[in-house]
Amino acid sequence: xxxxxxxxxxxxxxxxxxxxxxxxxxxxxxxxxxxxxxxxxxxxxxxxxxxxxxxxxxxxxxxxxxxxxxxxxxxxxxxxxxxxxxxxxxxxxxxxxxxxxxxxxxxxxxxxxxxxxxxxxxxxxxxxxxxxxxxxxx
Amino acid sequence: xxxxxxxxxxxxxxxxxxxxxxxxxxxxxxxxxxxxxxxxxxxxxxxxxxxxxxxxxxxxxxxxxxxxxxxxxxxx
Numbered sequence: 001x002x003x004x005x006x007x008x009x010x011x012x013x014x015x016x017x018x019x020x021x022x023x024x025x026x027x028x029x030x031x032x033x034x035x036x037x038x039x040x041x042x043x044x045x046x047x048x049x050x051x052x053x054x055x056x057x058x059x060x061x062x063x064x065x066x067x068x069x070x071x072x073x074x075x076x077x078x079x080x081x082x083x084x085x086x087x088x089x090x091x092x093x094x095x096x097x098x099x100x101x102x103x104x105x106x107x108x109x110x111x112x113x114x115x116x117x118x119x120x121x122x123x124x125x126x127x128x129x130x131x132x133x134x135x136x137x138x
Numbered sequence: 139x140x141x142x143x144x145x146x147x148x149x150x151x152x153x154x155x156x157x158x159x160x161x162x163x164x165x166x167x168x169x170x171x172x173x174x175x176x177x178x179x180x181x182x183x184x185x186x187x188x189x190x191x192x193x194x195x196x197x198x199x200x201x202x203x204x205x206x207x208x209x210x211x212x213x214x
Contacts, residue, residue, distance in 0.1 A: 021205050070167040 001054050005062070009053035016046030083123070090120040139198050140206075144172040146190040161185040 003009045019042030026035050052058045063073055097113030100106070146156050147168075154172075158165040161182060170176035178186065178195070186196045195201070 060157070064162075067181060068164050068169060070163065070166065070176055073176075 002056075003053055004056050004059040005053040008049055008059070008062075012049030012051075012053060014046070015042050015049060018100075019043040019046055053086045085121050087120065087127075090116050090123065092119055139177045139203055140174060141178075142197055142199060143172060143186060143190075146192065146197065147172075150190060152189075156213065157186070157189065160189050 008053060019039050022035060022039040026039060052062075094113050094117045097109050097116060101109030101113055143157075147154070152160075154168040155165045158168045162185070163182060167178075167182075169177065171178055178198075183194045183198055187194045190197065
């Protein structure tokens with residue numbers, strides 16, 4: 001058996017071990033519906049990932065899909081749109097939380113507003129630094 | 139961008155999948171190019187031109203597209 005995609009195989013092993021861990025935990029502390037579904041899911045993902053990583057054709061097809069030029073453009077565009085949407089949502093949430101916090105005097109809303117504001121600032125700075133980087137390297 | 143991909147593919151009696159296999163892309167990419175929804179990269183355009191035995195300039199109707207772009211710029 002030859003492994004054609006080591007990363008995929010490692011993911012498979014990780015999922016399989018997580019499933020095994022959940023199974024052991026289930027035997028020690030008891031099972032409930034949620035744990036059973038999660039364990040089965042982990043085993044299934046793990047086994048399928050391990051199997052696919054040893055299947056030459058499947059790995060070849062996946063690599064092709066990953067490197068295909070239109071797929072790469074779709075990936076870039078959708079990530080960019082998702083980032084824009086997240087940034088705008090964060091901005092709205094900051095304003096909303098701070099207004100509610102300011103009006104009600106509830107410190108929890110102010111704290112939530114500050115937390116989202118930190119996330120918003122990180123996104124603004126990461127965008128700025130990425131732009132500087134690509135202005136120099138593209 | 140307008141291209142002659144569909145016209146030349148039909149002339150060459152190739153299916154979208156066959157052309158896609160020849161130029162190492164998915165058939166969805168060929169469909170999008172034919173629908174003028176996706177502009178091929180320079181290398182893909184060159185590969186397709188090679189398959190059809192033509193030039194990138196002819197395949198991608200560069201002269202026509204340039205004139206159209208120039209007109210759009212003038213309108214701005």
